[in-house]
Amino acid sequence: MTSHNRQWLLRSRPKGLLQMNNLELVNGNHDVRPLKSGEIRIRNLLFQCAPTMRNWMSEPSNSLYRTIDLGTPVQALAACRVVESRNSRYPVGSRIIISSCWSEYDIIDVSELSPKFIPEGISAIESVGKLGINSLTAYFGITRIGQPRPGETLVVSGAAGSTGSVAAQIGRLKGCRVIGIAGGKNKCDWLMNECGLDGAIDYHTEDVNSALKDHCPNGIDIFYDNVGGQILQAAVDNMAKFGRIILCGQIAAYNQDGPAPAFSNMMRLIYGSIHMQGFLYSDYLDDIPKALNDLTSWMQSGDIITRLDVRSGFENLPSIFNALFDGSNQGSLLAVIDDDAHALA
Ligand SMILES: NC(=O)c1ccc[n+]([C@@H]2O[C@H](COP(=O)([O-])OP(=O)(O)OC[C@H]3O[C@@H](n4cnc5c(N)ncnc54)[C@H](OP(=O)(O)O)[C@@H]3O)[C@@H](O)[C@H]2O)c1
Known part of the structure; x- marks a missing residue:
């Protein structure tokens, strides 16, 4: 002892x-x-x-x-x-x-x-x-809630992070065009050059709303959100019809007093027929063995890097x-x- x-x-x-x-x-x-x-x-x-x-x-x-x-x-x-x-x-x-x-x-x-x-x-x-919680979270968020189809446009915030980078790469494997939002040139370069994303937005230096309009001229089909706040607002403003918003985290609010703020204009969800869902990786405990199997093989083959x-x-x-x-x-x-x-x- x-x-x-x-x-x-x-x-x-x-x-x-x-x-x-x-x-x-x-x-x-x-x-x-x-x-x-x-x-x-x-x-x-x-x-x-x-x-x-x-x-x-x-x-x-x-x-x-x-x-x-x-x-x-x-x-x-x-x-x-x-x-x-x-x-x-x-x-x-x-x-x-x-x-x-x-x-x-x-x-x-x-x-x-x-x-x-x-x-x-x-x-x-x-x-x-x-192969921990963050990769499992990304897996369940994208596959179970996002339900991506080839050719759809996926946008991920916090894209160069632990959860975000895996979510973005699973989306790419499922045939999506993937745009990542991250802070700084180094992270954006890594997303483009190493993770194989189709586009990256540096929210430190770019206006996210107009950058999303440039990258997603037909709107965002799936938005995987790790951040919330102004970035969530910009994504909501650019969602495509029948889009899905996956609420994974709201890190922009964690150091602020009070609850995480919502975006404005709920009518966008109605007119866009948009599905928005929060989740925890632990909602899918029974599916963890299959998720680990898939993640392990993608990582071993180099299809997903971490x-x-x-x-x-x-x-x-x-x-x-x-x-x-x-x-x-x-x-x-x-x-x-x-x-x-x-x-x-
Ligand atoms: N739902 C679930 O079950 C579940 C499970 C695990 C994690 N999560 C959530 O997933 C998100 C990512 O977690 P992680 O562990 O993978 O961390 P991470 O993304 O590896 O690291 C956090 C990143 O968040 C970004 N960030 C920090 N403060 C920010 C701000 N004010 N505005 C914009 N970006 C900010 C930073 O990236 P930049 O340099 O790009 O700004 C930072 O590197 C968190 O919101 C977390 O709560 C949810």
Whole structure:
């Protein structure tokens, strides 16, 4: 049993970007107690940096899904190694992906959970970064809600990110003309030159509404939205008849107080016969094996490429997390806190 356990506690609710004074790094004794029956002790190896964690840090009224209580560790999805076990399904040494917290060690009662095992032969980094929640989200959003047909025009916001880049490439594989919206020339060049998109709009330097008119003269058939705000408004203004809007995320609103704002002019949806649907990847749990099968084969064949942005240091977690919001992350943002995250078994 470990005697130390560093943790990042949430001390106050951020206004805007997460600041160091919203957190406290403690060398506490939380979760160093002996295990009860059914519990496992895990060593966290890496954390996925998910934008929605910023919502969990907000007031309960602003976080519809979950809220991190003040004085408790920041919750996060982690890949981890079981280091002590009182549950025969999860022996010492197994590697799993589970909801944990910014803590070096954690105790989990797995009796009512079904954490995903990391298969032998792939690292925790690859399992979370390439075949993790973001790729599954992109897969279900595009295939189940977008239902793309060859020749249709798909526009993806946040297109150079972890979720967006996979969504855009699945659309391309399904025969769509794909236009990505991203921040900066480097990201737009990557989308065009490496991901094979048909067009890219740099929202830092271009007027998105008029750029969409240029790129999509017949309107947008499918809009996959990771961003919301002005970008969603511009897309709504350019939707084609019978278009589909896939609401995946609203990252532009996560650092603002209050609920994410809607776009104006609902009549566009009526006159355009437009279908708009929000979703969570977890709506499709039964379909995950097929999704992983498809994603794995597309990635192995090179039909879909992914970028991992792997950073390290437990003490750096807050600044690593904030890279999601200044756009400096180049693909799936992972915070590695133990070199064991590179191991293949
Ligand atoms: N529905 C679900 O089940 C589900 C699951 C996973 C993720 N998501 C959502 O998917 C979206 C992408 O998440 P991810 O983990 O893949 O992150 P990501 O796209 O890899 O990284 C976030 C990117 O968002 C862009 N961004 C940040 N602030 C922005 C702003 N104010 N306006 C416009 N763009 C901004 C930045 O790219 P630029 O440099 O291009 O601005 C940044 O690199 C998020 O909205 C997330 O909540 C939803």
